[in-house]
Amino acid sequence: MAPWMAEQPKTIVAQPTTLCPMDCTYCYLLERHLKQEMTPQVASAIAHGIAASWEPVEVVWHGGEPLAVGLERFAELLQPFEPLRRAGRVRHKVQTGGGRPITDAWCDVFEQYEIGVGVSIDGPRELNRHRVDRGGRPMFDRTMAGIETLKRRGIPFTVLAVVSQDGTGQAGQVLDFMRDLGTSWVGFNVEAKEGANSDGQTPSIDHARRFWRDTFEWCRRSNDVTVREVSNLWGFLGLTQDRRDADSRHDPIPTIAWNGDVVLLSPELLGVRSITYDDFIAGNVLENDLPTILLRADELLYVQEFAAALKTCKQTCEFFSFCQGAHAGDRFFEHGTFAATETDHCRNSVQAPVLALAELLNRRGEADDGLGAHGACGVEPRH
Template sequence: MTANPIATVTGMNIRTAPVFRIVVLQPTTLCNLNCNYCYLPGRDKQNLMAPAAAELIAAAITDQAASNLDLEPVTVLWHGGEPTATPLDHFRQLLKPFEPLRADGLIRHSIQTNATLITPEWIDVFVTHGFNVSVSLDGPPHLNAERINRAGRPAHDQVMAGCRALQQAGLAPHVICVITPATAPHIREVISYLDQAGFPVIGFNFEEHEGINTGRPMLTRDEARRVWTEILTYYRDTPGAADRFGIRELMLLARYLNGYAPLDRDTIPTICWNGDIVLLSPELAGVTSPRYGDFVAGNIYKESLRGVLARRHSIPYVAEFERGLAECADSCSYWPVCYGGYASNRYAERGRFDVASTQHCRTMRQELVNAVLDLADPQQDAAMIRQLTPLTQAPG
């Protein structure tokens, strides 16, 4: 195999980090929706994280901060199930241990929500504790049809009511939009709708195989390239679009163009409702595999998070993922804009973690770069073309 010179330039260690910059907390397993493409198992059950678990997680962040003074604030992401399906008083109890850390600038709260259960009381919690809020919405009603409640009815109107309430409170939620093969031909209508809805940042996820969602079709490379081309064309040609909102994927690509090169990969510890610790991808929580078992690396009640991360290289699926990172860096020229992609996609698509390519990476990262180059102006964008063109020379 010929080594990929671009990977050498990044200087990346191709290892997982001994510290965490984000920790995912599952306050409940319950979700009030039943979206057709959801990857979460057990989302019909109300299992709640105990306040004692939150105290241990806050202690882990305090412990890490004491010996890593130059770290950015840790993002505490409430996710997995629908967080606002947690009884509000219980959620307040979960937040209590983190408040001294937030006051000292050591953490920032984020939440991913379907927005259907938003009330003034929830908004008060978000404002009081400085939450960054992201909502899930796929477009106008007829293109949001995969997002349904447990009675099988569309959730669009409830989602938009929650979004408007958040916006009126000044919270300016971001939005994540899932594009499926059925909605891809209508992407211009989707982005126009989200633009008019007033979201300051729009993130696009192509439907992917992960968790228990492994049988539905994914976008082909050609479909993905057409989607990115439509998104980029709308963003370029619509007056004021670039002033009104950012596109998450373009923001990530801009980091590469500005010289960003991480030295390692975050382990993204997920703390499940029962204290179980799952590394690399929250989408692995609750999944079982004949090859890897249940992906549980430890339990917060039995072992510190620092202790789990200290032995991460001996955890089989983490070690295998690190080998997969090395394989990606060695073989794929798109490495600097992907950095190995997501562990959950490797497992769901290929059944293991040491493989070098996934359909998710090809459609979400590679075809975005290709679409940007397709639309680039040879004169005005010459510097960008020089930076991006080498990435296309040896795709994985």
């Protein structure tokens, strides 16, 4: 795995609680109905396991609803990281769906600990209907109330949005909404079959391609919002050919459960059961520190299979130089093995935007650094 996985993480995902008061139709979290909470002892073990040699690490508090752990407990979990944060070695981020109200008291915590805030909302009311509470009631108004509190307090926020089948034709409407919402950055996650959402209705590549085409068109007219996927693709195309052809190393993304268990490569694997892969657990921070756990990563069957699959992807896939093999978890959720190659995620979140951009540029007769008659990244547009 050495050539494929970075020696140190850029991101650590920490699960303060499994509980989420929401019951979104596409949610992948299997234990979101259980109230299992991280202890300060686990948080302390995570903090003390961040090696002095590591570059600044982003600690993302996520999955279930982080705010459901409560203000007092959340502040306790943050305390062990304080020496690291003050030294500039750790940055905090919290991703919330508004399952618990964002109050002024929460804003005080966000400001005190310099926490970046990400809000999950899919678009205007009619496109946010998949986000509901346990009683099936829409979350839109409650999420919007939290956003208004953030804006009143002058706290910037990013947005994560899920693109479902029924939203693929509404990219312009969604982006107009995001611009008016006041965010400067949005990331789109095309709905995928993951975890509890094993029966989800994922968009086809043609629907996804339409969404990305409309997104690129919107971004051409407006620069008010940075779209993660657009920025990533343009950033890649701006590299020299040598840099494009070079292999990247995957962030191991150690994801720590409420009880200290660690999974690697894909946060969506947390809480998923598999006899074959020993529930994907790489170790526990109460028993070993993170550097030790990462050092043993290549002993894990799913890491070994993923590494082998990356070699196959590189040899066979025309999109590999851009995606570098994409996400590990989707291989398992769709195929039951990490040795698989192409997935719906590949098609909808990697191939579709590349092909959409190539189509637009070809349509206009434009050419830019390898774009033109053969499309982006040397890929022939598929009509």
